[in-house]
Amino acid sequence: MKHRVPVSSIMTKNVVKLNLTDDLTKAEMLFKKNNIRHIPVVNGNNIIGMLSYTDLLRISFADAVDDDEEIIDTTVYNMFTIEQVMAKRLVTIAPETTIKEAAEILATKEFHALPVVEGDLLVG
Numbered sequence: 001m002k003h004r005v006p007v008s009s010i011m012t013k014n015v016v017k018l019n020l021t022d023d024l025t026k027a028e029m030l031f032k033k034n035n036i037r038h039i040p041v042v043n044g045n046n047i048i049g050m051l052s053y054t055d056l057l058r059i060s061f062a063d064a065v066d067d068d069e070e071i072i073d074t075t076v077y078n079m080f081t082i083e084q085v086m087a088k089r090l091v092t093i094a095p096e097t098t099i100k101e102a103a104e105i106l107a108t109k110e111f112h113a114l115p116v117v118e119g120d121l122l123v124g
Contacts, residue, residue, distance in 0.1 A: 004098055004100075005098060005099050006095060006096045006097065006098060006099070007093060007095060007097050007098070007099055007102050007114075007116055007124070008095035008096065008116070008123075008124065009099075010099065011095070011116050011123075011124030012124055013123070013124055015040060015122060015124060016030055016034050016036060016039055017039060017040045017041070017042050017122065018030065018039050018040070018041045018042070018051060018082055019041070019042060019043070020041060020042070020043045020048065020082060020083060022082060023077060023078070023081075023082070024056060024059075024077035024078075024080060024081075024082060024085065025077050025078075027039060027051055027056060027082060028056055028077070031053045031056070036053075037052060037053045037054075037112065037113070038050055038051070038052050038053075038112060038113035039051050039052075040115050040122050041082055041083075041086050042122055045120075045121050045122070046120035046121060046122075047090065047092070047115055047117055047120060047121075047122040048088070049082070049083070049086035049087055049088050049090065050086060050087045050090055050113065050115065051082060051085060051086040051087070052087070052112070052113075055085050055086065055087070056077075056085070058085075059076055059077075059080055059085060060076050060077070090115060091105060091109060091111060091114065092114065092115045092116070092117045093105065093114050093115075093116055093117075094116070094117065094118065095116055095118065095123060095124065097116075102114055
């Protein structure tokens with residue numbers, strides 16, 4: 001792969017996202033339905049955070065072996081907002097960032113997802 005290929009050529013353009021006003025139950029449904037591990041959080045069209053499936057696991061009783069697990073998770077999810085659980089310090093890249101540069105960021109920062117933005121607008 002060429003070192004100068006922009007991430008815009010391989011990024012996901014139809015990004016699954018959460019609105020700041022969505023709840024954590026919706027977040028869990030989107031994670032499972034789309035088989036993804038990270039969801040950008042937007043306020044309007046601007047990205048303001050990133051929610052990972054691990055973030056949800058930290059506040060839930062996902063490891064509990066109980067028939068009432070779904071009820072427990074829903075109760076816990078109702079105690080928190082997305083804003084309280086999401087990561088707010090984001091590292092983002094521009095569409096023209098090269099794939100090599102993005103890979104270096106992912107490797108050195110130990111991130112698993114990099115939102116692609118133009119200004120604050122999420123594009124990939």
